[in-house]
Structure formats: C-alpha cells, structure tokens
Amino acid sequence: MPIYEYICLKCSNKFALLQSLNTAENNTECPKCSSKEVKKAFSSFSCSSGSSSSSSMSAPGFGGGGGG
Ligand SMILES: [Zn+2]
Structure with a gap:
C-alpha cells in the first residue's frame, strides 16, 4: 500500500x-x-522557497475536458 502524507x-x-x-x-x-x-x-x-501560504489550482497544459 502506498504511503500518503497528511x-x-x-x-x-x-x-x-x-x-x-x-x-x-x-x-x-x-x-x-x-x-x-x-x-x-x-x-x-x-518546496524550495518558504513563501507565505498561497494556494492556486491551475494546471498549465493540462488537456482535458468534461465528458458525458
Ligand atoms: Zn493535529
């Protein structure tokens, strides 16, 4: 089983x-x-740089789309 970090x-x-x-x-x-x-x-x-909390969910070049 894989180990997940939380x-x-x-x-x-x-x-x-x-x-x-x-x-x-x-x-x-x-x-x-x-x-x-x-x-x-x-x-x-x-994570190399310890910047402040900043969350952004964007995947550049992530081809995809909703399907029926
Ligand atoms: Zn706790």
Missing part, C-alpha cells in the same frame, strides 16, 4: 499513513490531536 490544519502536524487508493481522505484524522481537518500532502513535490 498535514493537520489544526496543529500543523505532519504524518504519514498507509492507505489504499480508494481510501477516502475525509476518514483520516490527525494522530496527534485527533482532528479530521487534515490535508493531503505529496512528498513528491519539493
């Missing part, structure tokens, strides 16, 4: 859990404060 939005705790691909992330809770407010993190991405 970041608690409550205590900012970072933890990894072994979850299946079809496992809902909303069922994940922080092992530290038992909070359900966790966000899935990807270790693949490497």
Whole structure:
C-alpha cells in the first residue's frame, strides 16, 4: 500500500499513513490531536522557497475536458 502524507490544519502536524487508493481522505484524522481537518500532502513535490501560504489550482497544459 502506498504511503500518503497528511498535514493537520489544526496543529500543523505532519504524518504519514498507509492507505489504499480508494481510501477516502475525509476518514483520516490527525494522530496527534485527533482532528479530521487534515490535508493531503505529496512528498513528491519539493518546496524550495518558504513563501507565505498561497494556494492556486491551475494546471498549465493540462488537456482535458468534461465528458458525458
Ligand atoms: Zn493535529
């Protein structure tokens, strides 16, 4: 099973859990404060610069579209 990294939005705790691909992330809770407010993190991405919080969901060159 793949390891998924999560970041608690409550205590900012970072933890990894072994979850299946079809496992809902909303069922994940922080092992530290038992909070359900966790966000899935990807270790693949490497953050070099420690800038302020800035979220933007845009995929350049991501061809795709809704299908019926
Ligand atoms: Zn927590």
